[in-house]
Amino acid sequence: MEQAKNINDKDIQSLVGNLLRAGVYISMGIVIIGGIIYLFDHSAEKIDYAAFDFNKVSLKTVATIFSEVLTFKGAAIVQFGLLMLIFTPIARVLMAVVSFFLEKDYLYVLIGLIVLAIIMASLSGGFAH
Numbered sequence: 847m848e849q850a851k852n853i854n855d856k857d858i859q860s861l862v863g864n865l866l867r868a869g870v871y872i873s874m875g876i877v878i879i880g881g882i883i884y885l886f887d888h889s890a891e892k893i894d895y896a897a898f899d900f901n902k903v904s905l906k907t908v909a910t911i912f913s914e915v916l917t918f919k920g921a922a923i924v925q926f927g928l929l930m931l932i933f934t935p936i937a938r939v940l941m942a943v944v945s946f947f948l949e950k951d952y953l954y955v956l957i958g959l960i961v962l963a964i965i966m967a968s969l970s971g972g973f974a975h
Contacts, residue, residue, distance in 0.1 A: 858945045862938055869934030876927030884920025936965055 914922035943958035
């Protein structure tokens with residue numbers, strides 16, 4: 847009978863490195879595709895750089911970005927790629943928590959969960975209103 851291979855720290859570090867690398871490449875590809883779509887859709891528009899009107903910005907929430915990505919709007923695809931870039935390190939922290947759990951290092955699991963809670967609180971606007 848074959849024994850299952852134990853996962854060691856070097857394997858986990860390699861996996862985390864590949865996750866970060868893949869996350870950056872995938873988000874970069876999404877941003878480039880969204881930028882190309884945006885340029886084709888808006889190439890004839892004149893832009894007034896003198897004033898910025900925040901009310902004209904339609905992509906203010908993650909839910910709006912996700913709904914507009916499905917309609918292949920260039921700006922939404924670019925912002926989705928940027929969200930992917932933001933969530934890549936979060937996935938890294940999640941993977942670290944899982945690896946600490948598998949190693950039965952519960953103190954670091956707790957610390958990782960606290961870090962995740964802080965990140966999620968800050969992404970949701972924090973506690974200040």
